[in-house]
Amino acid sequence: MASASPHSREASTAAGSPRKSRDRSRASPRALLGSEPTVNEQYVESVLSTVELIPAGQVASYSDIADLVGRGGPRQVGQVMSAYGSAVPWWRVVRADGQPARGHEQQALTRLRAENVPLNGNRVNMRQARVTLQRTYREQN
Structure with missing residues (x-):
């Protein structure tokens, strides 16, 4: 896969012309956010x-992540x-029914297959692949 993320978007300038958002694939979350984070x-x-x-x-659903974070x-x-x-x-974050992110299904499925994630067709078998992060999350936060 190229360095551009399947999740990157084009942003608009004030004049309305599209410009590419900066490549975030090599930066850590902290580097992206700076040293003094706001609430968001x-x-x-x-x-x-x-x-x-x-x-x-293993995978987690979007709602699993929201529950662990405790907001949103x-x-x-x-x-x-x-x-x-x-x-x-x-690619390890999927919908509650096991479907990969919309618009990025093939890239996600390729990566999930490479990691031997159990699949039922083009969906993750959530019973087998869902991770339990509560203890790990609490230990690190």
């Missing part, structure tokens, strides 16, 4: 740090992943 940046940091805890071969919901986690998720294993 703290949420982004919490989401990304939680996603980094998901081991290869699956849509807010999805927004964070869309904007900043290229620096973390984004």
Whole structure:
């Protein structure tokens, strides 16, 4: 995969012409957010740090991540992943029914298969692959 994330977006300038958002794939979450995070940046940091805890071969749903972080919901986690998720294993975060991120299904499925994640067709078998992060998350936060 190229250095551009499947989650990167084009941003608009004030004049309305599109420009590419900067490549975030090589930066750590802290480097992206600077040294003194705001409340929103703290949420982004919490989401990304939680996603980094998901081991290869396992997945978490957007709602699992939101529950662990303790704020927001699956849509807010999805927004964070869309904007900043290229620096973390984004393919390990799936919808509650096991479907990979919309628009990135093939890339995600390729990576999930490489990690031997149990699949039922093009969906993750959530009973077998869902990770339990509560203890790990609490130890690190």
